[in-house]
Amino acid sequence: MSTLPRETLDAGSATRVAERCARVFQQTLADRLVAGYALGSLAHGGFAPAVSDIDLGLVLTDRRHDDDRTIHRVTRALQEKDGAHQRLSVFWSSLPALRTDRGDGRFPAVDRLDLKNSGTLLLGEDVRQDVAQPDADTLLTESVRFALEILATGPVLAEFHNPARLANDTRRFTKAVLLPLRFLYTATHADPGSTDDAIRHHLAQPSPVAAELVRAATRARHGQPASAEHLTELLHVELVPLYLHYIDSCLPRLTPADSDLSQGLTHWRTRLLDRPNPHPAHQPPRADLPDQGLGHTAGTGPAPP
Secondary structure: EEEEOOOOOHHHHHHHHHHHHHHHHHHHHHHHEEEEEEEEEEHHOOOOOOOEEEEEEEEEEOOOOOOOHHHHHHHHHHOOOOOHHHEEEEEEEHHHHHHHHOOOOOHHHHHHHHHHHHHHHEEEEOOOOHHOOHHHHHHHHHHHHHHHHOOHHHHHHHHHEEEOOHHHOHHHHHHHHHHHHHHHEEEEEOOOOOHHHHHHHHHHHOOOOHHHHHHHHHHOOOOOOOOHHHHHHHHHHHHHHHHHHHHHHHHHHOOHHHHHHHHHHHHHHHHHHHOOOOOOOOOOOOOOOOOEEEOOOOOOOOOOO
């Protein structure tokens, strides 16, 4: 059986979806919406029709107590329109927060850097010159915090240990394999880069970890997935070592001030190595990897990356 993307979407069509969604938010937020931007691969290139998200950045005049609920509601309504809109991932923050290198809504450091370096204005006033540039330490710690909050949960660990579901969903498969490469690329270069940049950087290392799995994810990302059976075998052998490599690469970069993150990574490492029965009597609970974003997130709720 093949694992096939549910729908392909070219970059031009994805950009038009982003523009329509930005206008819907403009209708909702009115003059509080300073600007809407295309982010991610729509902005810096490398959009993959089979799997890439539609990343939309919103800059608001201020932060209000009900913004989370409002933006979540509008995002969900847009995602329910069709398969293309389902890829929508919304990042948002107030301009005062962005000026001081923070996101007071959902705008992780790596996405703030992407906004400043590559954001493509869809509507409103271009304010990228006012956005502070996150430093390397912030990029590292926020990505680690994201990984711990989203990828180190019990259900996701169960799915990593029993990865048949991942192998049957191209978008989820590519995210599971390529997210740690994106995190490591950003930590090394203090730059978001692209997924292709992260893949090239990883495979250029001497004896790269999980090289066969990374190459399979690369082919799937470009619309050429292998059979689900083959991908399941690869995931069983190479996914946990890939995440151990990510953890072991991050730990030396953290400082004593990041002891909570170091402890979290160490605990995650132990749980990754604590494999359950490979042939369980029942299926593990359904786990939801982040379906949108570098990082990155479920498309509506708070995120680091």
